Amino acid sequence: MLKVRNISTFYDRIQILKGVSIHVGEGEIVALIGANGAGKTTLINAISGLLSVPDGTIMLGDRPIHNLSPVKIVKAGISQVPEGRLIFSPLTVEDNLKLGAYLRYRSKEKDEIAQSIEEVYSLFPLLKERSSQIAGTLSGGEQQMLALGRALMARPRLLLLDEPSLGLAPLVSAQIFKTIVRLRESGVTILLVEQNARAALRMSDRGYVLETGTVVLQDKAQRLLENKEVQRAYLGKGKKEIWDA
Amino acid sequence: MWGPDTGPPRHEYNNMTFEQQILQYLITGVTVGSIYALIGMGFNIIYNATEIINFAQGEFVMLGGLLTVSGMQLLHLPVPFAAILAIIGVSIVGIALDRAAIRPLKDASPITLIIITIGASIFIRGVASLIWGKEPYLIPAFSGEEPIPFFGAVIQPQSLWVMGVALIVVLSLRQFFGRTLTGKAMLATAVQPRAAKLVGIDASYMVLLSFALSGAVGAAAGIVIGPISMVQYDMGVMLGLKGFCAAIIGGIGHPWGVVFGGITLGIVESLGAGLISSGYKDAIAFVILLLMLFFRPQGVLGKSKGDRV
Ligand SMILES: Nc1ncnc2c1ncn2[C@@H]1O[C@H](COP(=O)(O)OP(=O)(O)O)[C@@H](O)[C@H]1O
Ligand SMILES: [Mg+2]
Numbered sequence: 237m238l239k240v241r242n243i244s245t246f247y248d249r250i251q252i253l254k255g256v257s258i259h260v261g262e263g264e265i266v267a268l269i270g271a272n273g274a275g276k277t278t279l280i281n282a283i284s285g286l287l288s289v290p291d292g293t294i295m296l297g298d299r300p301i302h303n304l305s306p307v308k309i310v311k312a313g314i315s316q317v318p319e320g321r322l323i324f325s326p327l328t329v330e331d332n333l334k335l336g337a338y339l340r341y342r343s344k345e346k347d348e349i350a351q352s353i354e355e356v357y358s359l360f361p362l363l364k365e366r367s368s369q370i371a372g373t374l375s376g377g378e379q380q381m382l383a384l385g386r387a388l389m390a391r392p393r394l395l396l397l398d399e400p401s402l403g404l405a406p407l408v409s410a411q412i413f414k415t416i417v418r419l420r421e422s423g424v425t426i427l428l429v430e431q432n433a434r435a436a437l438r439m440s441d442r443g444y445v446l447e448t449g450t451v452v453l454q455d456k457a458q459r460l461l462e463n464k465e466v467q468r469a470y471l472g473k474g475k476k477e478i479w480d481a
Numbered sequence: 482m483w484g485p486d487t488g489p490p491r492h493e494y495n496n497m498t499f500e501q502q503i504l505q506y507l508i509t510g511v512t513v514g515s516i517y518a519l520i521g522m523g524f525n526i527i528y529n530a531t532e533i534i535n536f537a538q539g540e541f542v543m544l545g546g547l548l549t550v551s552g553m554q555l556l557h558l559p560v561p562f563a564a565i566l567a568i569i570g571v572s573i574v575g576i577a578l579d580r581a582a583i584r585p586l587k588d589a590s591p592i593t594l595i596i597i598t599i600g601a602s603i604f605i606r607g608v609a610s611l612i613w614g615k616e617p618y619l620i621p622a623f624s625g626e627e628p629i630p631f632f633g634a635v636i637q638p639q640s641l642w643v644m645g646v647a648l649i650v651v652l653s654l655r656q657f658f659g660r661t662l663t664g665k666a667m668l669a670t671a672v673q674p675r676a677a678k679l680v681g682i683d684a685s686y687m688v689l690l691s692f693a694l695s696g697a698v699g700a701a702a703g704i705v706i707g708p709i710s711m712v713q714y715d716m717g718v719m720l721g722l723k724g725f726c727a728a729i730i731g732g733i734g735h736p737w738g739v740v741f742g743g744i745t746l747g748i749v750e751s752l753g754a755g756l757i758s759s760g761y762k763d764a765i766a767f768v769i770l771l772l773m774l775f776f777r778p779q780g781v782l783g784k785s786k787g788d789r790v
Contacts, residue, residue, distance in 0.1 A: 286675065286679075306678040307678070318679060322675060323676070324665075324676065324677075325672060335665060335680050336680050338680050341662055387679075387680075
């Protein structure tokens, strides 16, 4: 479905991504893990069209999308839940959701949009209770649900999730992860960036490990979980042995 | 220097009791304050969409007045048609300002863009002085000049027009930002530009729209004050600063705040000029502006950045 081939990106003249290639198949959950500053957010933003991609190609199906504007990429069926959620805090919960369907309003799908809002509410009943509340007053977990709901309102084929559990209590994270799995079951393809590499790999089909702008490992998720290097660097195993020694 | 005159001739104040005089100053204050509020709303619209303070806002006001004068004198249009034409014309100037000076620098910081709007204001004023010259023009009052008695004071019919237009504009803007998807998309672009792009909002279109809209609101201000004060190529300097002051008093970005700020400023000015000395009138606005910027930059009514609408 999504094929990123050999892309490079730059901030000013500093190269961040150095020839990254990944692919995401229809219906998969693919995890992207890596240390802070490895370039995960940069990669996701390049896919969303927020950054220009001077080298390499990004294909969605047969269609090259690396030169499209963010608006056209949403239209093509890719939505992003950005790192830090970035909800529209002065607006109500319901307005945030409606704006998620901004392009669909432009193509006059009013009735279907009302139905999508109900679908998001059934996924997150808490949001329904708070539908007329100002979004900035929600808790972190609720804001993450709202950011997810807002992205779903565009009815994406591919969902890019950037650190959805960042800063959330374990119980709330678990709920978000459960929702992600449910979304995949409903037919959405997911590219998942996560700090919590263990949780991410457990629910993913495959995974990529990114280090300073390069893919250093790629494999089935299960095999990455068993990989000694990955365990040492990202899953917190092995540290104990160092302490013991 | 621009000086609104909405009260009766000076000598008539002598026939009024002190209370009636105060009432007269209040009426003048609310009228002038409504104009400041209208101009402040223009600042708010662009600020809401872009976080830019557009210092060419006063020039939008001037152009609204002068284009109306031209519509009446050159095209022999009646006031309402000349006014509509002027509003459309100034919206186009707003769009041109965005296209020529703001959009080409889309990655620049707000402060750079603010400086650019100052340059644009000087440029527009220069062009206006070439087209209209430096002399003042008068727009005839919309519905006569027969003063309406009001508890011993008087209200000019034009004052009612000014207050009415300000009220209609603030209610329409409230409706636009609070009820329409486009208005909400504009707010979303201002508070969270990256997320706005990610839901498919075309940010540069929203900025364009905000310049067109604030051009229209600025023009409306210039048209309704035409009959009260003269319209002239440099009237935008002082009016722009007063409108900015109104927006700052109310807390920039707040629709009712700017009405409060404009009317407060208008009343303080009018009382100060009437009871102390008219020489201090403009100084009052700047003292208030400086005090606000030092001690309460979020405005009297403003709480935090979060509740901006
Ligand atoms: N706006 C920016 N300007 C300059 N450098 C940036 C910017 N954003 C990120 N970077 C740099 O790009 C690198 C990758 O960042 P990022 O993609 O955010 O990493 P991750 O999401 O994996 O933590 C980092 O070295 C970071 O400092
Ligand atoms: Mg990141």
